[in-house]
Amino acid sequence: MYAVKQVSALTGVSEATLRVWERRYQVVEPARSAAGYRLYDDDQVAVLRVMAALVNNGVPASLAARTVRGSAVRGHTDTTPVADGSLDLVSAAAELNPEVLHAVLNDAFAATDFDDVVDCWLPYELERLGDAWQSGRISVAQEHFASAAVARHLSAHFEDARPQGGVPVLVGLPQGGRHELMLLAFAACLRRAGVNAIYLGADVPLDDWKSVASEVGARAAVLGVHLESDVEAAQSVVDQLAALSPPVAVRVGGRSRHKISGAGLLEDRVSLAAAAVARDLRAGAA
Numbered sequence: 001m002y003a004v005k006q007v008s009a010l011t012g013v014s015e016a017t018l019r020v021w022e023r024r025y026q027v028v029e030p031a032r033s034a035a036g037y038r039l040y041d042d043d044q045v046a047v048l049r050v051m052a053a054l055v056n057n058g059v060p061a062s063l064a065a066r067t068v069r070g071s072a073v074r075g076h077t078d079t080t081p082v083a084d085g086s087l088d089l090v091s092a093a094a095e096l097n098p099e100v101l102h103a104v105l106n107d108a109f110a111a112t113d114f115d116d117v118v119d120c121w122l123p124y125e126l127e128r129l130g131d132a133w134q135s136g137r138i139s140v141a142q143e144h145f146a147s148a149a150v151a152r153h154l155s156a157h158f159e160d161a162r163p164q165g166g167v168p169v170l171v172g173l174p175q176g177g178r179h180e181l182m183l184l185a186f187a188a189c190l191r192r193a194g195v196n197a198i199y200l201g202a203d204v205p206l207d208d209w210k211s212v213a214s215e216v217g218a219r220a221a222v223l224g225v226h227l228e229s230d231v232e233a234a235q236s237v238v239d240q241l242a243a244l245s246p247p248v249a250v251r252v253g254g255r256s257r258h259k260i261s262g263a264g265l266l267e268d269r270v271s272l273a274a275a276a277v278a279r280d281l282r283a284g285a286a
């Protein structure tokens with residue numbers, strides 16, 4: 001067991017903040033020594049570490065607390081049923097209960113700004129989902145069950161932000177690419193920023209990028225580049241769109257974007273990346 005001073009040193013969170021998280025958000029409930037001092041076990045320290053990481057990444061404390069409370073981060077070995085009000089996507093995936101999954105996603109999107117959800121909560125939970133899948137704690141079917149629900153929620157936000165006309169910007173993945181969730185989140189942010197985003201989705205053939213760009217008169221496109229295996233197809237899209245007359249300027253996002261040449265690089269947080277693209281378009285730089 002650890003005293004509050006030790007937990008503060010282990011997590012980098014001040015003693016006062018640890019007490020606030022306990023009182024206000026019930027993140028953990030430490031035992032008490034005979035003299036009344038707080039005593040934390042290893043699982044509670046693990047939960048507080050995750051909470052600290054989320055908050056340091058910009059997740060509001062209230063949302064971070066709901067993410068870790070009752071969540072599978074405890075012990076990292078198992079998935080537990082979703083506790084009331086917890087925002088644990090992995091446990092919801094494991095339960096295979098559509099209502100629970102829907103509630104977790106609904107609550108996450110209702111808990112704070114859309115931008116906070118897609119910049120902080122969603123990538124964190126998708127990574128946990130990938131780790132749970134890779135380590136065999138959830139099956140491929142459970143992962144698909146959760147990803148499909150995420151895609152439906154993001155699509156609804158995309159549809160809600162109606163296009164307001166203006167120069168169309170194509171958004172999609174190169175041929176073979178299937179990791180579209182963060183790209184869809186990006187497209188929703190772009191529309192919310194007033195840009196006429198045309199979302200093409202996953203696995204778009206090279207020739208279609210060219211024909212669609214000409215057909216709709218696009219001057220800009222955004223491509224997601226995730227896996228090493230996406231790089232070659234993405235580079236071809238960049239090269240071929242740049243060779244069109246007039247040329248289409250391409251920006252790339254996603255973890256393999258640095259391997260692409262001749263395209264603008266977008267930052268990881270999709271809402272900030274979308275704001276930058278919207279700003280450039282307004283300034284007249286396609």
Ligand code: B12
Nearest residue numbers: 123126127130134178179180181182253254255266268273
């Ligand atoms: C959901 C998922 C799938 C779903 C995707 C469904 C869908 N509709 O999108 C499906 C089932 C299709 C899938 C398939 C595969 N997947 Co997958 N998948 C995932 C999972 C769980 C989430 C993916 C995701 O959305 N990540 C988004 C965020 C969380 O991660 P990120 O890529 O680092 O992105 C960050 C930024 O780059 C930014 N960003 C991302 N895109 C964009 C775009 C723009 C424009 C901007 C500005 C920013 C931006 O957002 C993030 C925030 O920081 C990840 C786990 C993980 N850690 O990512 C595995 C993961 C990416 N998949 C993996 C693998 C191996 C595969 C498959 C090869 C599995 C297989 N054997 O078939 C296939 C490949 C498919 C293909 N050809 O592309 C591995 C990749 C390992 C590697 N580095 O090579 C991962 C990491 C899982 C794991 N832990 O092993 N997958």
